[in-house]
């Protein structure tokens with residue numbers, strides 16, 4: 685942790701969010717549902733991470749469950765006719781594109797990685813449909829690597845809390861590595877995403893916020 689993290693209350697805020705997390709019933713239930721479907725298996729987790737971009741977790745869970753009933757290995761996914769795969773993914777955003785990403789990813793996993801999902805960031809982001817966020821979520825959840833996965837919630841909240849002052853998630857990721865102690869990197873995604881869904885959303889519910897007193901956001905409202 686560098687000098688720049690001083691005064692940001694990062695540890696204090698994360699420990700409060702960690703305690704509050706269990707009260708965000710709906711969110712916790714959704715996360716549990718996601719875990720039930722992938723059970724931290726690398727292949728299922730990766731496919732779900734691709735499906736999940738710009739899609740609600742509840743929809744991702746349902747659709748993935750359905751997909752894994754039909755096929756749960758790269759080889760089996762490749763056997764599904766394109767139209768059938770698209771139909772299975774139909775309630776997911778950008779389902780046609782994601783169907784193609786999933787098939788291309790499966791092909792690469794078989795041909796280049798002998799059926800094993802890579803645990804290396806640079807290899808992961810070369811897979812179709814896998815961006816920085818997807819790769820980091822995957823590495824942190826499945827291979828338990830110390831990384832910070834930045835999505836729109838993490839980006840928005842880190843800026844409101846003045847942990848960073850950035851214009852996009854990639855910049856946020858870079859800056860968070862400088863100010864967050866390494867042992868907390870994996871916590872950032874889990875707790876800020878849940879907090880963003882439950883309270884500090886696009887229109888924040890500041891009146892019920894457990895870190896109101898610590899929040900430096902100029903537009904916070906009681």
Ligand code: SF4
Pocket residue numbers: 844883884885888889890893894895896899900901904905
């Ligand atoms: S006070 Fe409002 S803006 Fe600040 S963290 Fe809480 S919900 Fe977000």
